[in-house]
Amino acid sequence: MVKIAFIGAGSHTFTLTLVRDILSFPELRDSTLCLMDIDAERLDRIDTATRLLVDDHDLPTTVDATTDRRAALTGADYVITTIHVGGVEPVENEIEIPQRYGINQSVGDTLGPGGVFRAMRTIPTMLDIARDMEALCPDALLLQHTNPMAMVCWAIEAETEIDTCGICHSIVGTAHDIADYVDVEFEELDYWVAGINHMAWFLQLEHDGDDLYPDLKAAREDPEIYAQDVVRFETMDHFGHFITESSHHLSEYLPYFRHDQTEIDRLVDASAYGTDRDEFEYSPVCWLPTGEYFDQWRTIDHAAQFDPESMDTSLSRSEEYAARIVHSLETGVNRRMNLNVSNDGRLITNLPDDAEVEVPCHIDGTGIHPCSVGTLPPQLAALNRTNVNVQSLAVKAARERDETSLRRAIKLDPLTAAVCTLAEIDDMVDDLLEANAAYLPALT
Template sequence: MTKIAFIGAGSVIFARNLLGDILSYPELQGCTVSLMDINQNRLDRTVTAANAVVEHNDVEAVIESTTEREEALEDADYVLNMIHVGGREPFENEIQIPAKYGVGQAVGDTLGPGGIFRLLRTAPVMLDLAHDMEELCPNALLLNYTNPMAMVCWAVDEATEIDIVGLCHSVQHTAEAIANYVEVPKEELEYKVAGINHMAWFLEAEHNGKSVYPTLRAAINERDIYNRDNVRFEILRHFDAFVTESSHHMSEYIPYFRTDEATLEQFIVEENYEEYFVDWMPTGQYFEHWCEYQQEAAEMDTSEIEPEIERSEEYGSRIIHSIETGEPRRMNINVRNDEGAIANLASDACVEVPCLVDDRGINPCTVGKLPPQLAALNRSNIDVQRLAVRAALEHDEDALRQAVKLDPLTAATCSLEEIDDMVDDLLAANADYLPDQLVEESAQSIATN
């Protein structure tokens, strides 16, 4: 039967939800799920939750657990990756140090100084994982949930022979948000989306064959709707498309909303809307939220975790089911653009495009050219990603510094000299989590200067 390895399975809620997704398909029941995490206590909690799901729903599945990655990967058919490398300390540094220089990141896990340094500490582990797969399960598909999504997938694509795709739920969440704003059932909204992870574009959005864009544009003048998602509505106003990431996230990938306190205050959502797609927070607040969530998850009584199987919106189980059964599906997946799915973005970039998935695998659809203004916004992020990947793979300090200097938000906030100082501080603060070669090169460079 099919073997599915969960790497980083100590994230108990997420791992439990993915397991439920998989076992919701009768064709995937009976599979072997190998749960792996380096933290035995966290792993044990996930195993308890997983066994409860199997027993409560009376489904067949073999649940294995191990702290050894090689054991989990042996003969796997699919590898679900959900690791977080380094924990709290480097994450906090990646938010607080740039903030001292005026770079007020919202989350800091995708682009900017935070996303770049997160790649530097994540890439070595991801490459080790992929190289292990080359030995132990070379034909397995690596389904990646770890951020920075585009850069992680790009690095693994560039340096290994493993097939990797990136999975995110921003398209699904944004489709639900748009349906809410234009007041149509979300299951009846049809759409075409393409771009890059966290900055893909709803090129088409229709209900009953008619575009909902006129209604969506009109919603800009409805203050109760506009205030729920004001950054995305401003992007729609100025660039003529609705973007897939929330206002909170999108604000940190561009130079327009987080460069001064007055603008930042203007675009913080103050209303306590219940919809989950509203998540605006000031600099540093997301980190506090993340820490609270981690603490709550660690203290949660596993007996309180819902054992019922209820399929989530995540794509992972759907991909596995389609490949195993041949049932065709169309999903937005992060893949390398080497087949030219988006004609006016670079072929080496990681793009998020519609893909057809069945027993022939994952096949990206041809989108053509993005409107020039949308492609330009994507390129402003892609060029940062490319240099960051070079820094991670080649331990190239010049590429690292250039990546941070080209980041749109950082460039709008800091002088070139300030950016170099910020990079020095980040390298020193997170030295224990970064490749030795890069830290040593930086120390030599500072000593020489």
């Protein structure tokens, strides 16, 4: 029996997905699932939902729920983090204040001014969790889902002795997209992917031993297929490889696509979403964030959305990795998946030694074993480094509470630098520091 602690369990849909995944494996059904969140109402809903799953299948699983983080961590074998620090207000500020300066982020949770400021308010809490783990469950593995993924994992690796891997579904999601584009079964794809989180590259893409890149390039010429993934196809055209994460996310990590409204309009009109522009712009992942989305987010009645009487209690397994990692470590079943781990100067040789990279890893009963990728094609490593530069200084800013590093991180952001002068960036940072002061550590 293992104890799995969920920190930030109030993320109802995501937590319930991971719980289903765990319970879908017979070997993990005698686990203790300890659900922890600081929001007692959200915690009660996920506790109720988890117990419905367990009871409906008459499983031997133990379910605990607590608002006490240290109680949840005590004696844990695995810790899953899905936290969000600060609620709606800081996110809204991190999108809308940069927008006043012409920086139109699509999500703002991974890079850019939004990603850097999210790191500043998230990393201190994540370090507190990791330090509690050092005291209460030092041998536990931290399965880390919280964004900004690379920055959070980088800080934990640098500051603590906790074994950590960052988990993201963007690679398997992209593989499904590619399978659709080239009309092959997902299970028949063979791929080798490496880079950084949300900017990893399909270095090899095969089906039955044949290179699929010619097929993908041919599919790109179909207007309906191209419209589904405009930015990723255009990036492939110019740099030679298909990249992970959606076109909407990718557009904010590079300087080419969101630097002025004319280009944004071109991409929206070229995309499948151009046919329903209003719906697209209200989406949480959008070309031009609007106040309407935040108004909608603030007024969601989460309690009304959860109906125990009609809840699906099936144990269907998602594509998420966390349960598969636990299952492999506990049973010895060998699996390969891409995880975010420290580069250590050996996995991708032309990225910085201390960077957080996303590389193939083998998992079995002896542990997680990252694969050495070697050298990325130079143009791909160069694009990765533009993002790693920001991550490095943002992590330094969060670890040292250093305002100068914070400002330099944002000045190095590719999209920000394509839009703003240095003086404008300082003015924007001033505005963000003032607006989100309640959610940030004191800076020096």
